[in-house]
Amino acid sequence: MPSSTTSRLVPFLLVLGSILSLSVGSSLAKDLLFPLIGPTGTTALRTGFSAIVLLALWRPWKASITAREYKFIALYGVTLGAMNLCFYLALESIPFGLAVAIEFVGPLTVTVLYSRKLSDFIWIALAVTGVLLLLPLRGNDSGLPLTGVLFALGAALCWALYIIFGKTISHLHSGQTVAVGLVFASMVTLPVGMANAGAILTHPHLLAMGLLIALLSSSLPMTMEMAALKRLPHKTFGILVSMEPAVAALVAFFMLSETLTLIQAIAVTFSITAGMGSAITARSRIDTLAT
Template identity: 70%
Template structure:
């Protein structure tokens, strides 16, 4: 049966909409909230409001959850919180697109570990070369803050764990899992950012911006991704989501005036190629990881 034009392009538009929404929300956070409450305060607001929004949407308390599942949801949520915290700390000192490109090494590593297909090591090598291109090695000055790079690598590590723990609870309702997981994520981000939230009393508009960012960066992208996954094979979805570093570079250029050097653009290209290649050739996908 031939697919209609809408059947072919709607899933693509859903994934693109998710990536653009996430990029815009993150850029707004960096532009408007970082100068006032810093990356830790911003992360606390984002995860806290995201949890509130998704709890109201999905109301997970209506369905009982086994104790074993709660344990893995807790691990899933805690790694989600650490991932967001490390990523926003990375954004504080390095460009958005480069932080995304570095973070992608996390899911790529998980793919290689569980696939065990020799060609998959090509993709992790590409991503690694991309990172090496932007690191200040051998005394060279890349203009990139090493602390920010390390935080991005920390976010990559947490993203890998997030995928593994997410598989452990993949049999549960995805909306319920994410909503409850964000409660545990807030247990990480709120203590880390609580000391930065003092300006809320002088600038109540921060709460409105934080709520908006939570919707644009979490609730809307996740809803679009869930709709796309119902229409796309996981492999195709993985290929499309690999566009994220490129979209982040474009959005950050217009919203944050962040421009990349030629070498940094090559590094982003390596990340995109690694993501696309991994999605195309992986033999054992993440949705078939052993439970």
């Protein structure tokens, strides 16, 4: 019996570990690297090292990938790079938990496009309401800069495109696809990072920090998610991943001393509820790998 209980707990712990790793990595990036090389330089190091680690782990050059498949992997990777850039630029000015909550509008929108069930429109409406609570509109005391919210919405759009492009290559090995995709993502993030941070990116201390953040924010979470997906129903996986905004807000509270106002906390709750509701009522799997 104990071993049976343990085997059932393992996939849940893998998802929790993935979310925690991503949250800790992003919090470290914001705290330690943003002041030195900014969000664009940090993104460049994250995607660059993630690509190197996953290439070494999955060795995609051994796979038989056609030219047409490479085209879609390139689109997948470019949107992944843009998503990471937008997300880190959002983190520069808004709390981590709120950036994640806003970003979740992306996969929820894809769910509506693919499903067209009435319940899915309800979930996206709930998520959009949460975003509207965060927009610094007239009479809305969100306390957030519009630029940060717009970058988070940009990350949401990129996440939606990332899912759509990812579905076209879902028949390929997921680890190899992500590894090659990160190479294309780095082609987006490295030039932008170098333009803003310059040669300082090659400083040994920054390279070591970049490697650590890449492991925590990308390589380790993606590996744990892939392992969890093999053991969990996709609906259960989606419900668990929907807790990411809450975990991100909690980690940011302890690591970055970021607190949320009542309105902001309500907006995060809307995002979590929409994500869980969408996962519960979903008819089919839609891949929603984390940033």
